[in-house]
Amino acid sequence: MSALPVIRIKPLTWAPYLPPVEIAEASRTQLEAMKVTPSSTGVSPYVRTLAHDPESYVARTQLFNAILYAEGGLPRADRELAALAASLANGCQYCANVHARKHVRLSGSGRVVSALWAGRRDALTDRERAIVDFAEALAAMPARVTPKRVRALREAGLGDAELVDLVHAVAIFGWANRLMHPLGHSHSTARGEAA
Amino acid sequence: MLLRPSRPDIVDRAAGLTDGGTGLGLRTHRPEIVSGVEACRLSVLAPEDDLGLSRGFRAAVARRVALHSEHATLISEYPASEEPGLREVSHGGMPDDPRLAAVAAHVDMISREPARASRAALQALLDVGMSPAQIVALSELVAFVCFQVQVVEGLAAVNGAR
Structure with a gap:
């Protein structure tokens, strides 16, 4: 087999099609889901988009972490x-x-x-x-x-x-x-x- | 939210893990996943704040997604709707109502060919009056059922090939 080319993967940036939740306008449930206080900055656009539905966001994130990061x-x-x-x-x-x-x-x-x-x-x-x-x-x-x-x-x-x-x-x-x-x-x- | 897993659950039944043998033991090393899947199911099918998408609507959409799995046992876990409009959604047909028709088309595309998703597809939902929050909630619901289909198919295969 021929030599495998070495491919370097450069990071991408993601941007939502829908307007994400603005921290200043977020409900208490949304803030809690994003684990932020109104003064926080730096919550990703992805998290702020999914925070439109905070209940599924929280449940899915916990499941995602259990699946990808559980020991053994x-x-x-x-x-x-x-x-x-x-x-x-x-x-x-x-x-x-x-x-x-x-x-x-x-x-x-x-x-x-x-x-x-x-x-x-x-x-x-x-x-x-x-x-x-x-x-x-x-x-x-x-x-x-x-x-x-x-x-x-x-x-x-x-x-x-x-x-x-x-x-x-x-x-x-x-x-x-x-x-x-x-x-x-x-x-x-x-x-x-x-x- | 910490739920005490009550088993057998939908996944156990649909994957045929309850048919005697050791199937039910397959997931016991991951109780946080068993309870997590159930918490997710409730969050998309019966949330405390439904964001204007009723439980009947959500159940009809979930059944429509499940139909694409062609997995008879899983489909049987989602009863069809008797409500006009939602009946077509839940049976895989095309509703007359433009809003439900746009939802049905989107659900089919995301279930079967997610790679085809585009900005225009979301615009079609905005055009029939869905809010960004409702579009996100619909997206989570559809994607959850696709997840559930894969868990069921995967566990059934693992259990069957022992």
Whole structure:
């Protein structure tokens, strides 16, 4: 196989299509959801857009954190790989960008991201390919998951607990991608900006 | 919000984890996710402040999204609406009311082909009188059901391939 091109992923900036909640005009529930006081600045446009519906924002954010950051089970880097593969399948460039960079940080290598960006599945390990294939199949509506896909994951060493974590990681991006992409657009940033 | 998970829940039933065996044990290592999914379900289907989108409307939209999953057991968890207009929404048809028709078209696109979303698609919702808050609430509801579909399909596959 030919050498894999090294691809550097630069951060993107996201901007909403809808007017976000203005901190000065926010209700108490909205402020509480955003965890801010009226004097706070720096709450992201994404958070201020979703704060229009503070109840779902709070519930989803807690679930998102439980799925991506809970200890044990599927390694963090694999959860980011699932997030990345789901985001690519769902067409959310911004989320794919954020989670590609997180995967590079957590895995200590840009190989997987470079392989996905270059369409070079041959440069993935069996385990990585099994995770990406499963994520794509599950992200489709209707889903296309087959027993063969699950067997490939088990053969790569994933047990029940890891598989359940993987399902949740893919699914929560079936949710997050359907907010981030439909509700706004992203563009490249001149200088680095934390996602 | 901390909920005590009451199981089997919708996810357990729809994924067939209740059919004997060890299916129900699959998620026990993640109780905060089990309760978190239920808290999310309530936040989109039965919120304290509905932002002008009734429970009947939300249930009809949720069923419409579930129809795209073609997952009979999950669909059966969402009863169809008998209200004029909402009946078509909940059955996957096209309502005559322009506001409900715009909602139905948006729900179908976001469920099946989220990559096709655009500024124009949101403008179509604003044009029929939906507020930004209602558009955000609708977006969360649709995306939640898509999430729930994937959890159910994924857990069923994991449980089936043991």
